[in-house]
Amino acid sequence: MGGGLLETNNQLERFTGVKKNKKIIYSIVGILLIIGSITLYKTYSFYEEKKSFNVLKGRIPDFGYDIKMLSVVVDDKKSETIPERGLYKTNVHCTNGTFGEWDYNNWNLVLNNVSSESKCNVEFTSGLSEEEYNKYIEAGKALHRNTYRGKDITEYYNDGSLYTRISNGSFEDIYVGDYIFANNVTWLIADIDNYLYAGWTNSNDDGLAKHHVTIIPAKPLMNAPMNTTNTAEGGYMGSKMVTETLSNLVSLDGSIGKTFGSHIIEYRNVLSNHINKDVINQSGGRWTGAADEWDWYTRKADLMSEASLYGTNIVSSSYFDTGIDNRQYALFQLKPELINSYGKSRFQYWLRGVANATSFTIMRLNVTINECNASMSTGVRPFFLIG
Numbered sequence: 417m418g419g420g421l422l423e424t425n426n427q428l429e430r431f432t433g434v435k436k437n438k439k440i441i442y443s444i445v446g447i448l449l450i451i452g453s454i455t456l457y458k459t460y461s462f463y464e465e466k467k468s469f470n471v472l473k474g475r476i477p478d479f480g481y482d483i484k485m486l487s488v489v490v491d492d493k494k495s496e497t498i499p500e501r502g503l504y505k506t507n508v509h510c511t512n513g514t515f516g517e518w519d520y521n522n523w524n525l526v527l528n529n530v531s532s533e534s535k536c537n538v539e540f541t542s543g544l545s546e547e548e549y550n551k552y553i554e555a556g557k558a559l560h561r562n563t564y565r566g567k568d569i570t571e572y573y574n575d576g577s578l579y580t581r582i583s584n585g586s587f588e589d590i591y592v593g594d595y596i597f598a599n600n601v602t603w604l605i606a607d608i609d610n611y612l613y614a615g616w617t618n619s620n621d622d623g624l625a626k627h628h629v630t631i632i633p634a635k636p637l638m639n640a641p642m643n644t645t646n647t648a649e650g651g652y653m654g655s656k657m658v659t660e661t662l663s664n665l666v667s668l669d670g671s672i673g674k675t676f677g678s679h680i681i682e683y684r685n686v687l688s689n690h691i692n693k694d695v696i697n698q699s700g701g702r703w704t705g706a707a708d709e710w711d712w713y714t715r716k717a718d719l720m721s722e723a724s725l726y727g728t729n730i731v732s733s734s735y736f737d738t739g740i741d742n743r744q745y746a747l748f749q750l751k752p753e754l755i756n757s758y759g760k761s762r763f764q765y766w767l768r769g770v771a772n773a774t775s776f777t778i779m780r781l782n783v784t785i786n787e788c789n790a791s792m793s794t795g796v797r798p799f800f801l802i803g
Contacts, residue, residue, distance in 0.1 A: 486525070490540045498524075503544040510536040520549065521556030521586045557587055561608040564750040565591035573598055579679050582803040585609075585627040592746045593754075595634065599675045602634035604754070606747040611801060614740045615684035615712075624683050628803040630745065632720070634758040636765045636795030637671055643790040646774040651688030651707045652737070655776070655790070657719065657766065662798060666716045672800060680716050681801040686739030687713050693773040697733035703787065705773025706733035717800040719768035722777060722785055724748075724799070725755055730785045731777045732769030745799075756783045765795030 488495045490504075501523045508516035508525065514534040517526050525538060569589070572578035573596045581588045587608055596603045607630040616623035640661045642648075652658060665672045666680060673680070688707035697706035721737065722729050727744035729737070748755050756762055762781050769777040771787030778788040788794065 485535050487535070487537045488540070489537065491542055498538070499540055502542075503546065503549055504540040504542060505544045505548075507539040507541075508536060509539075510534055519556055519559075520552040521560060522589050553586055557585070557608060560587050560591050561610075561746050562750070563591050564593040564747070566593040566595070566751075567591065568597065569594045570597050572596075579803060582629055583627055587627075587629070590629065593751060599671060601637065601671060601675070602758070603631050603675070604634050604747060606630045606632045606745045606799065608746070610743065610745065611683055611740065624681070624801075626681055626803050628681050628801040630799055630801055631676075632745075632747075632799045633797055634754075635761065636763055636797045637665065638796050639793045640796050641791050641793045642766060642776045646789045646791050648691050648705060648707075648770045648773055648776060648790055649693075651690050651709070651770055652719075652768045652776075653687050653689040653711075653713065657768075657796070661796060662717050662719075665796075665798065666800070672717055672798070676800075676802050679802045681803050682714050682716055683801060684712050685715050685718065685741070686710050686736070687715075687718070687768075688734075688736040688770060691733070691770055691773065697770075697772060698729070698735075699731045699733065699771070703733075703772035703775075705770070707736040707770040708734065710736040710739070717798045719766055720745075720797070720799050722767055722769055725767070725779060726785070729769070731771050731787055732767075733771060737769035737777075755779065756781060763795050763797075765797040 488498055490499050506518035508518055510516045510527070512531050512534045514530050514536060515528045516536050516538070518524075518538065519526050525536070527534075527536065569578065572581060572589070578590075578596070581590055590605060590608070592605055592608065594605045609627055610630055611624050611628065613623045613625065638661075640657065642655045642657045644656060648655075664670050667673045668677075688710050690707070690709035691705055692708040693705045695706050695708065696704055718741075721739070721741035722732050723738055723742045724745050725748055727749075729735075732738065756764070756779060764778060764780045766788075767777040767779055767785065771777050775787040775789055777785055778794060780786055
């Protein structure tokens with residue numbers, strides 16, 4: 417009897433224990449289901465908020481604050497999205513000392529002095545005239561030209577939108593110093609629309625009327641001489657540099673031609689084609705020999721002038737060496753170290769000015785401009801225009 421009762425008690429304890437374990441399991445499962453439901457709801461909510469954020473991403477700067485700081489009104493109606501580019505008047509109002517402005521070129525909101533408590537309202541109203549729109553675009557272009565950014569914009573080159581952003585004159589998300597990496601070369605935006613309406617040849621010619629950016633390689637593309645012998649006879653246009661080296665670079669097989677192809681823009685420039693060996697040139701009376709004749713030429717690429725680098729002539733023999741390249745590129749004004757270096761690597765390269773009867777101008781490693789015998793092989797760093 418005693419053994420039977422003990423066995424019964426043990427079975428009862430096991431049964432009771434199993435019931436308790438089931439209750440615990442059911443409780444845990446229930447808790448997990450509740451947690452899962454909450455997590456799923458929050459995940460979905462986050463996803464919906466993320467979708468809303470992605471709609472606005474690229475249209476406002478990333479300041480690390482909640483997207484809810486921004487409200488949008490389009491033609492007096494609240495909107496969850498910013499409208500596509502169009503003829504809208506804009507009004508930006510922000511709180512807590514934050515300043516907001518609409519950038520028509522990039523079609524996004526630019527904010528300054530942002531705090532976590534700031535809130536901004538952007539109103540879009542239809543009816544902006546094309547004339548007013550173009551004024552905003554021009555004002556934005558000046559900002560892009562006077563701002564060094566240094567951003568990799570290769571994606572725009574790869575998807576083809578680079579040329580649309582240039583040719584429509586908006587220069588959307590393109591700034592001086594931005595770069596494209598293609599065919600193992602880093603290509604820099606040296607300036608924006610700096611040759612616009614330049615290069616006319618007669619009173620009925622408006623010159624270059626295409627929107628464009630000026631491109632230079634970050635480093636010289638190669639080494640080559642100006643001529644096979646130490647002579648500047650024939651000026652710049654008579655040099656081997658022009659007749660062979662630059663012509664090859666813009667050909668379909670050349671590094672410039674195969675990279676930018678039909679998007680290279682032709683321009684007209686005044687270039688030297690003759691020298692007087694005996695005249696004392698304008699470089700200070702030390703050398704004899706100067707460019708004394710010129711003509712208009714249709715070009716795709718050229719060596720830079722001294723003025724392109726420094727805004728003035730230093731060693732060039734005469735004004736025939738300058739032509740329409742009489743202004744400093746915005747890149748070199750904003751980031752002068754890029755004149756002779758890139759990525760902490762220094763280099764030297766030819767400029768196009770005649771220095772004397774046997775030499776051309778050169779930008780040296782130590783960032784001075786000097787003369788160099790025409791037969792010396794040194795860096796080739798040309799400029800060209802794309803759009």
